[in-house]
Amino acid sequence: xxxxxxxxxxxxxxxxxxxxxxDRVFSGLSRAAGINILIILAGVAAFLVVEGRAGIFGDTExxxxxxxxxxxxxxxxxxxxxxxxxALLIAAPLGVAVALFISHYAPKRVSQTLxxxxxxxxxxxxxxxGIWGITVLAPILSGNLYPWLNENLxxxxxxxxxxxxxxxxxxxxxxxxxxxxxxxxxxxxxxVFLQTPRLHEEASLALGATKWEMIRQAVLPYGRSGxxxxxxxxxxxxxxxTMAVAIILSPSDGYFWSVLTNQNSNTIASxxxxxxxxxxxxxxxxxxxxxLVLFGITFLVNALARRVxxxxxxxxxx
Amino acid sequence: xxxxxxxxxAPTVGLDARRMxxxxxGAIAAVSLLLGIxxxxxxxxxxxxxxxxxxALSYVSLTYVGSRVLEDRRQxxxxxxxxxxxxxxxxxxxxxxxxxxxxIREGVSRFDGTFLGGTMRLTPEDLLAQREGFAAGGAFHxxxxxxxxxxxxxxxxxxxxxxxxxxxVEYGRGRLARAITTMVDVMTGIPSIxxxxxxxxxxxxxxxxxxxxxxxxxxxxxxxxxxxxxRSAEEMLRLVxxxxxxxxxxxxxxxWRTILKVVIPTAVAGILTGITLAVARVIGETAPLLIAxxxxxxxxxxxxxxxxxxxxxxxxxxxxQPGIPTEAGVERAWAAAxxxxxxxxALFVLARVLANVLKPKGLR
Numbered sequence: 001x002x003x004x005x006x007x008x009x010x011x012x013x014x015x016x017x018x019x020x021x022x023d024r025v026f027s028g029l030s031r032a033a034g035i036n037i038l039i040i041l042a043g044v045a046a047f048l049v050v051e052g053r054a055g056i057f058g059d060t061e062x063x064x065x066x067x068x069x070x071x072x073x074x075x076x077x078x079x080x081x082x083x084x085x086x087a088l089l090i091a092a093p094l095g096v097a098v099a100l101f102i103s104h105y106a107p108k109r110v111s112q113t114l115x116x117x118x119x120x121x122x123x124x125x126x127x128x129x130g131i132w133g134i135t136v137l138a139p140i141l142s143g144n145l146y147p148w149l150n151e152n153l154x155x156x157x158x159x160x161x162x163x164x165x166x167x168x169x170x171x172x173x174x175x176x177x178x179x180x181x182x183x184x185x186x187x188x189x190x191x192v193f194l195q196t197p198r199l200h201e202e203a204s205l206a207l208g209a210t211k212w213e214m215i216r217q218a219v220l221p222y223g224r225s226g227x228x229x230x231x232x233x234x235x236x237x238x239x240x241x242t243m244a245v246a247i248i249l250s251p252s253d254g255y256f257w258s259v260l261t262n263q264n265s266n267t268i269a270s271x272x273x274x275x276x277x278x279x280x281x282x283x284x285x286x287x288x289x290x291x292l293v294l295f296g297i298t299f300l301v302n303a304l305a306r307r308v309x310x311x312x313x314x315x316x317x318x
Numbered sequence: 319x320x321x322x323x324x325x326x327x328a329p330t331v332g333l334d335a336r337r338m339x340x341x342x343x344g345a346i347a348a349v350s351l352l353l354g355i356x357x358x359x360x361x362x363x364x365x366x367x368x369x370x371x372x373x374a375l376s377y378v379s380l381t382y383v384g385s386r387v388l389e390d391r392r393q394x395x396x397x398x399x400x401x402x403x404x405x406x407x408x409x410x411x412x413x414x415x416x417x418x419x420x421x422i423r424e425g426v427s428r429f430d431g432t433f434l435g436g437t438m439r440l441t442p443e444d445l446l447a448q449r450e451g452f453a454a455g456g457a458f459h460x461x462x463x464x465x466x467x468x469x470x471x472x473x474x475x476x477x478x479x480x481x482x483x484x485x486x487v488e489y490g491r492g493r494l495a496r497a498i499t500t501m502v503d504v505m506t507g508i509p510s511i512x513x514x515x516x517x518x519x520x521x522x523x524x525x526x527x528x529x530x531x532x533x534x535x536x537x538x539x540x541x542x543x544x545x546x547x548x549r550s551a552e553e554m555l556r557l558v559x560x561x562x563x564x565x566x567x568x569x570x571x572x573x574w575r576t577i578l579k580v581v582i583p584t585a586v587a588g589i590l591t592g593i594t595l596a597v598a599r600v601i602g603e604t605a606p607l608l609i610a611x612x613x614x615x616x617x618x619x620x621x622x623x624x625x626x627x628x629x630x631x632x633x634x635x636x637x638x639q640p641g642i643p644t645e646a647g648v649e650r651a652w653a654a655a656x657x658x659x660x661x662x663x664a665l666f667v668l669a670r671v672l673a674n675v676l677k678p679k680g681l682r
Contacts, residue, residue, distance in 0.1 A: 020572050020574075022572055022574045022575065023572050023573050023574045025574070026573075026574035026577070026578075027485075027489050027573075027574070029481055030481045030482070030484045030485035030488070030489055031485055031489065031494075032481075033477070033478050033479075033480075033481030033482045033484075033485060034481075034482045034485040034486065034490065034494065034495070034498045035494075035498075036478060036482075037478070037482055037498055037501055037502060037505065037544065037548070038497065038498065038501055040505075040541065040544070041501050041504060041505055043516070043520070044508065044512070044513070044516040044541065047516050047519040047520050047523075048512070048515060048516060048519060050519065051515075051519040051522065052519075094406055094409065094410060097402070097403050097406035097407070098403075098406055098407050098410050100403055101403040101404060101406065101407045102407070105400055105403055105404065106407075114407070117411065117414065118410065120414060120666070121410070121413070121414050123598060123599075123602075123662050123663075123666060124414075124417055124602070124659065124662070125601075125602025125603070125604065125630055125655075125658050125659070125662065126602065126603075126604060126605075127602070127604040127630045127633050127634050127655070127658075128417065128421060128602070128633070128655045128658060128659060129417065130634075130637075131633070131637050131651060131652070131655060132416070132417045132420055132421070135420070135424075136416060136420050137413075137416075140367065144365075144367065179410075179413045182410060186410075210392055210393060210395070210396035211396055211400070212395060212396040212399040212400070213392070213396070215399075233507075236507050239509065240507075240508075240509020240510060240511065240512065241509075242509070242510065242511045242604070242605035243604045243605055243630075243634060246605075247634070247637065247638065269509060269511045269605065272511055272515065272605075272609070273511060273604075273605050273608055273609075276608070276609050277608065277609075277612070277613070280528065284527075287515075288515050288518075288519060291511065291512050291515040292512075294509055294511070294512055295508065295509070295512045298507050298508070298509055298512075299504060299507065301507075302503070302504065302506075302507035303504075306503060
């Protein structure tokens with residue numbers, strides 16, 4: 001393979017061509033594009049702060065509902081985190097299982113196609129998932145699973161209360177979100193599982209391990225940080241997912257633990273989508289301010305994911 | 319971990335260990351399928367969901383029992399895990415099948431000429447016809463809107479993303495390049511609705527409060543599209559072997575011409591595939607366009623003036639505000655959903671074809 005990085009390879013060429021007009025223009029252009037990225041990102045933060053400030057510090061008398069900003073955004077943050085957490089709870093084990101199936105169990109000839117199928121799941125627009133969730137999935141769940149959970153597990157606060165007959169509950173939203181973030185988790189996990197050093201696997205098998213024991217000894221320890229960062233990225237995706245939740249969830253004001261009822265805390269993104277088209281005046285600014293909060297939360301989660309991913313595999317653990 | 323290590327050295331395993339035959343494996347699969355069909359039907363609940371659940375559970379448990387009897391505990395665990403992972407994969411494929419099937423089944427009923435050619439500017443006659451159950455109203459304006467908005471987003475994101483990728487791979491060193499890489503990562507994580515709010519906040523300053531325009535939608539989508547283009551193009555440019563660059567420099571070709579004539583043409587298949595997938599990703603975005611571009615009832619081709627409907631936003635509004643009778647709107651929503659899925663599928667196929675057709679000979 002290549003011994004030199006593209007940059008170092010070009011050092012000699014650069015000295016020769018320094019001062020050539022074409023080179024100066026081209027490198028200037030590409031550098032400007034890179035700097036532009038920084039400007040855009042700064043712009044996103046700046047415009048949200050400028051337009052959102054009035055929503056945080058403005059006169060609450062002029063907004064619908066006279067809660068202060070913290071009272072307003074609190075239930076939304078709770079709903080956002082709760083829905084995403086439910087989604088992650090469902091999608092993480094399934095996503096890792098599917099990744100393992102594709103990377104180590106499926107016949108080699110078809111494994112790439114199977115991976116492609118899972119990727120297709122990520123390509124379906126969220127609004128389509130939304131109307132599918134409400135017309136197909138919600139009736140199935142509220143007709144079969146929810147009554148059972150409600151009758152047999154209602155000592156748990158999550159499954160108590162009057163179940164939503166239409167299925168427009170937090171759990172339905174969580175399951176649809178899980179379907180949407182699963183491809184992210186699977187794609188990243190599959191990649192790290194495939195990168196497991198061949199020698200680790202063969203050493204394990206040579207000691208007489210069964211395939212599953214080999215996976216526990218070699219593949220899972222190696223892929224752990226990748227799996228965690230994949231889950232975090234999936235979580236980040238779930239936090240910002242809008243339309244599926246906006247279509248499915250039946251929102252109420254306040255904090256609700258139960259996942260089966262018609263009363264659910266809304267998520268930030270879905271709240272913006274539902275209220276923004278009709279909002280005016282300071283309400284608009286307040287919605288933009290909640291968007292800023294969402295940006296902050298996803299930023300933290302994604303930053304954490306990157307930190308975990310960069311920590312990588314060390315031979316010492318596992 | 320230690321218990322497994324002990325197991326590995328356990329004397330029960332040898333080359334002469336008993337193995338389950340192919341016939342036994344097949345029998346287990348057949349019996350569980352039979353149980354799956356019969357038990358729910360005998361209990362009077364023959365829905366296909368229960369059939370699948372019972373079949374899956376009996377497959378996993380029968381595999382365990384069979385392997386415990388015919389083999390040993392470790393083989394049983396191994397087989398149970400294999401069965402569980404297979405069941406998990408099938409489970410995940412169900413939503414994909416269900417979504418595709420539902421969209422096609424519900425979408426074809428209004429996937430007609432009126433839908434493809436008409437708009438939602440309904441005349442009194444149209445409304446009357448709709449009330450009597452005839453087809454009325456279409457999504458032509460939404461398709462035009464999607465085309466214009468996505469086109470604008472691509473016009474901003476593709477040059478910006480490509481040049482940034484070139485900078486990162488060919489020029490970038492030091493703190494600026496590191497900062498850009500980090501910020502591209504951050505940008506990948508921006509929730510789509512936040513991008514919409516940003517574009518709204520930006521264009522409110524230019525066009526005044528409450529404005530919703532096609533260009534705002536395009537800018538919102540470009541914020542989402544740019545990092546995807548940068549990531550994929552960067553990856554592809556890094557795959558170009560350095561020998562090609564060196565050969566070009568050795569012939570006295572300046573660096574910028576080397577990049578334009580050697581590096582980019584070598585990577586062009588991957589770059590175009592990446593761009594196509596980036597377009598496929600943003601073309602289904604609803605939330606940012608709901609915020610930034612709004613909803614219009616008829617065709618608007620001027621992105622700088624007035625609201626512009628796109629297909630996803632059209633789908634959403636036809637579903638949540640279907641009008642009278644409800645079926646008319648819901649059917650239009652499904653037809654638009656079918657249109658969207660077809661577009662995304664076409665882009666996926668295009669990406670595949672591009673990757674295969676343009677792949678330079680001798681690479682990979």
